[in-house]
Amino acid sequence: MTSRDALLRAAMHRVLARMGHGVADAAAGFAVLVQDAPDRVRQEWDLFQEEVKAEAERLEREGGGRGVDEESSPASAVEEESLQTKIDQVRARVAELGIRIEERS
Known part of the structure; x- marks a missing residue:
């Protein structure tokens, strides 16, 4: 074997060895x-629940404790319809543009 052949084989061995380490590192990661996924999912779920509770409390404080019945009053229905009309107008304008x-x- 010539030194050129030995150099080529050595380079090939090193590339394969490095690739093997990379794959092993990726597999370990x-x-x-x-292993950490169940704990992270549980932590994220708990955090989400806390955020929802805090948001619900904030909305209650801001709305003065308005209930669902008050939100479905005729005045809020008219207001909601007005908002929907504005949204539809904006969508139409965007489509036109x-x-x-x-x-x-």
């Missing part, structure tokens, strides 16, 4: 993630 932009292209 994945194993750690799999989109068509104009496409026509120019």
Whole structure:
């Protein structure tokens, strides 16, 4: 075997060895993630529940304790309809602008 062949084989061995270490490191990292996943999911779920409770309390304080019955009053229905009308108008305007932009292209 010539020195060129030995150099080529040595380079190939080192590349394979480094790739093997990379795969082993990735597998170890994945194993750690799999082991930690249930705890992280539980922590995230608990945090989410706390955030929802805090938000509900904040909304109650801001709304003066309005209940669901008060929100479904005729006045709020008219207000909701008015908001929906405005939203529909904005959507129509955005669609119109989109068509104009496409026509120019």
